Amino acid sequence: MTVPENLSYTAEHEWVSIDGTVASVGITDYAQQALGDVVYVSVPAAGAPVTAGEPCGEVESTKSVSDLYAPVDGEVIEANPDIDEDPGLVNTDPYGAGWLLRIRLSDDADPAGLLSAEEYTALTKEAE
């Protein structure tokens, strides 16, 4: 299981990469391994407002489905256009080509509550 140092994380197994006012979001390697083969991802369309900690989509795999939670407050700018055609990208490259959303942070967004790589790793160890 890989947990890149340069990313932030949520307890719901999303990763977040913040560049200025834009957050890129996906699910972690741990999450994709637990889910198994991802067959479908539903995410909000561009323009949709999202609220940190609230469900904003779902990830379907062979065995189960899980909610995707918005890690920050903001507005969706873009969903990964390749995921619909090839949801398996979430499995093969969760931190790269398998990204799911880009969100423009709202002015009062507070990403300080996100977990560091170290904190997230500890959390996944606890779950085992």
Added chain:
Amino acid sequence: MTAPDPAKPRQTPLRAVHERLGASMTEFAGWLMPLRYRSETAEHQAVRGHAGLFDLSHMGEIIVAGPGAAAALDYALVGQPSSMAPGRARYTMICAADGGVLDDLIVYRLADQEFLVVANAANTGVVDGALRERADGHDARITDQTDAYALIAIQGPAAAAILGPLTDIALDGVKYYTSHRGTVAGREILLARTGYTGEDGFELFSQPEDAEHIWTTLSGAGTGAGLVPAGLAARDTLRLEAGMPLYGNELGPDTTPFDAGLGRVVKLDKPGDFVGRAALTAAAQAPPRRVLVGLRGGTRRVPRHGYPVLWDRRPHGTVTSGAPSPTLGVPIAMAYVEPEVAAAAGNGDAGSSDGDAAHGRLAIDIRGRAEPAQMTPLPFYRRIK
């Protein structure tokens, strides 16, 4: 035998093999089992196209032996094992007095006075207990031999070609649902042409200490032919596509064999009484309470166990199993629906493609949103023989 510690799952004789292969392990029916090795979709497709190797050592093996073994089983089960020739196997069920299914089973007649009853892992204790109780007064011994057997299945169109050179049994002469004693990779086994995938294949009962040698020999011999190890996740989608019931989903104590469309396993014309006869006779004559049907999802959202089936926006049934079908590329499900709905949805489905009477009326409530569905005959997949 010591009672298993409920907090600690039992391990199969192939545990070390799964660990070496890097399997994702899961607890299933009190056993630690491989869920998948790499991608369950790839494992599924390998079984459909080539072959897959499964560890099924969690399945229960119960031996029923003695001069009264056949009579005891005729009384205990809904089938008629006394009519089987030695070497034959049969799919059957054990029911409660009220006709509810306690488990679905495969019964092998090993010899005139010896039967092997293979039960689901979760039900082995219940089946063992019921058989003991029902054998009372018959000259038959019931022994749970689960720990004395490993069970390996090789399934898929290439199974016979991979297994053939490694066994002294002439596989061409092995008919579906028969068993033979012989060797595989030099180790003694009971080989049966049975399975739970919808493909041709074999199940190999061996001594636990021989399992690893048999597994690695088969694995080595089959790699070039596309054989891969396959876990429980692939096994579940394979059996679902093949329209095979799973105990706990399509079958349970509240279900009769007739509900599940498997009334043919109930031998009401066999001589003598058997447990459940009165209730099952009534169930055979009564109009069905519900019908097990196949559904195809109209969107990419996947129906799962327990989701309501809607007809004109109202619940009229329940999904028992659902998954994205790797072979068909769409979500599929089995569901119990009210007979009227099954008839109406079936008529619409069989109607002309333009004037589909059922169009838009059948749906599945997938976490609060109605997704359109279509009724489709079971099985979803049938192999070309």
